[in-house]
Amino acid sequence: MWRSIAAKSRVVARNFCAIKTPNNRNKVYPSQSHISIWVSSQSSQNLRFLSYFSTNPNENDHSQSSSDDSSMISGEHNDNQFEGLSEQTSLPFSENGDAQMETFTSGDVNADSFVGEENVESEAYEIDVEKLDNVLSLLQSIVDESLESTLDSFSLVLHEEFVVKVLQTPLVLGENLIRFFKWAMKKQDLSVTTRVIDVLVSSICSRDLRRKNAYALWDLVREIGEKNEGLVSVGSLNQLIALLSKLGKGKAVLEVFHKSKDFGCVPDSETYYYTIEALCRRSFYDWAWIVCEKMLDQGPLPDSEKIGKIICWLCKGSKAKDAHTVYLLAKENNKCPPKPALYFLIGSLCRDDGTVKLALEMLNDFEGEAQKYAIKPFSSVIRGLCRIKDLDGAKQLLLKMIAEGPPPGNAVFNTIISGYCKGGDMKEAVEIMKLLESRGLKPDVYTYTVIISGYSNGGQMEEACYILSEAKKKHSKLSPVTYHALIRGYCKLEQFDKALELLAEMEKFGVQPNVDEYNKLIQSLCLKSLDWETAEKLFAEMKEKGLYLNSITRSLITAVKELEEEGLAKEVSIEA
Incomplete structure (x- = not known):
């Protein structure tokens, strides 16, 4: 972050007072003008004065700039003191060339961005192209055990920029990158930074999906993190977790997750998401729920789409009730999962007798247009209520659907009719069928068959035959099950003659016994x-x-x- 801000500040300085020396064409230094900047501290909101550098403002002869290079490079005047300014910052000059003072509010500059210092010599570092080519040629080839000794023969003076350039170069084997990094760590002139580790992890994870290199990378990151707390970033761990997840290494992912605390990293939403994904891929649903609980307790939550995926994974692992807990917390944080995830959750809750009522409560979250098209979750809840024999609750929900939507179809009516018939309440079953007809719907063969079966089971053969006659009027072809229910009823009453008559009648209505x-x-x-x-x-x-x-x-x-x-x-x- 501070590097980015420093870079921006240097652009501003160069716009007004940059020159290039003949001997150092890639080095840019400010002219000898006095630039003073007021910067407010974000923490204290008190203005403090930072001097970028100070020379005699009357000496504007650029010919002296070369002679002053040495004092500037020595670090006596550090250009990183200019950090925190945006590219749009203006530094007005007076007529005599002096820089005027400009005051900035706390919204212009973040004082926390002034982290660390880097001298001009570091900023002016130039990569030796010839040595870089030698290293890349070595790493881009298949190398045996002599890689480290060959690198020693190059007599490299390692710098962070040089190492980053090597790590970012494509077509380098991941194994060789890891070996190069280990070799570079042993050199006294290289200080391992968070940036270098991030670049290494990003390079390996984006180009290499081999298990061997993934584990080697994790071993290296763990070694660094255990020795230097706070050096490994959570972003690097997230990329490593995602890589191991793609390789199907759920246990390794869990190890990385637990180690993040030892590294001084605070898991973010991506950490939790990728860890849960990896564990669910391997069907480690119990472990996934443990990680999920930590996410719910400590936060933060991923975005709505990822929350929806977590809910679906838990449902597939028969943890619909736990998935419902995730849904409730997401709703509190205004991160409502997508509709397919909600439908899947409601359907999963309805499969278990103990969680049907939770699914019923979720239907209250559908309003307006969302409710009008939510026929699938409403149908699932009605089936669940009928299965647990809460027929009155199912009927009330049916009436709500008729009044507010979504409009119920034959399947919803048939589910409730079947429930009443199985319970022996034929009066309610017939009323629901009449309600179906009042909606302009036509009772199908299944509707008549269910009611005939209910009457036959109760020995009410006269009523069953009446329903059969109604079915014949509206359907030219009936189901074998329709006649089977009647034949079974007559056999139960030992009225075999009527049973034989029905058997002969079946073929007339296109039904083969x-x-x-x-x-x-x-x-x-x-x-x-x-x-x-x-x-x-x-x-x-x-x-x-x-x-x-x-x-x-x-x-x-x-x-x-x-x-x-x-x-x-x-x-x-x-x-x-």
Whole structure:
């Protein structure tokens, strides 16, 4: 940060008083003018006076600038004292060439930006192109164990800019970059800085996805971080976590996350997000939730889109209730996840009987246009309420949908009708069907089948037949299940004649009897009325239609037939 501000300040200075010396064409020094700047301290809001440098303002002869170079390079006057100014800062000059004083408010300059000092000699450092080419040629080739010794032979005087230039050069193997960096760390003339570490990590993570180099990089960063607290930045750790996540190394990611505290790094939203992502990729959902809890307690939270992804990952790991906790905190911080994530969360909550009511509460967060198109989450909640037998709650939600939206379709009505039928409350089931019709919707075959099944289970065959007649009027083709429910009801009441009539009637409405209808009817004939003859006829009819009766039912027919024959034989012998 301070380098960027210093660079900007130098641009300002050069706009007014820069010259180039003949012997140092890449070095830029201020002219001999007196520039004074008022800078306010952000912490104390008190103005303090910083002098960029001071010479005799009347001596404006540029010919003397060369002679003054040595004093300026010595560090006696540091150009980093000029840090904090933006490029737009104006330094007005009077007619005689003197710089006028300008006052800045705390909004113009951040006093905290004045961190550290760097002398002119460092700023004027020039990279030896020939030596740089030698190093890059070495690193861009496949090198054996002689890399370090070859680097020693170059007699390099290492500087931060030189090392950064090497690390940023493309087409260098990641392994060689790490070896070069380790070699450079051992040199007395190089001071390892946060900037250099950031460049190394960024270079490796952007070009190398090999597990070996990822682990080597982590070992190097850990070594530096353990010895120099505060030197490793959280940005570098985030990139390293993201790299290990791509490689599917969830445990290594967790180690990096835990080590961040030892390095003096405070995890940010990216740290939490990439760590949770890596753990969920490896299905370590319990560990992911531990990290997620720390994020919720300490913050900060990622953006809304990433919050949505975290919620979906937890739901996939059967942690819908924990995902709901993340959702609540995100909502408090005005970071509402995207709609697909909310829909997925509601659907996941509805799969567990204990969290259906949480999903019901979430529906209150849908308003206006968002509610009108939220048919999927509303339908999920209604299914959940019906499953836990809260039919009154499901009905109330249905009425709310009719009044406010989203408009319910046949599927929603059928879910509630099925719930009432299974509970034996046929009166409510029929009322819901009438409500469906009042909405301009047409009861489908499933609607009629569910109600017929409910009546048949309760032995109310007359009402079931009435519903069947209504179904015939509105649908030219019915379902085999529709007739199966009626046949089962008649068999239960041992009214086999009516059951056989329905079996014959099915084909008239485009329904082919299947094995289930025949099987149920044959078993009932054999077990309840011992009518093996009718059972045999049905068996023969099945063969003609290409249907096959299971061996148990066939054996049942044979057993009943033999029983009856034995009984007749005994009667004949007694009479004789």
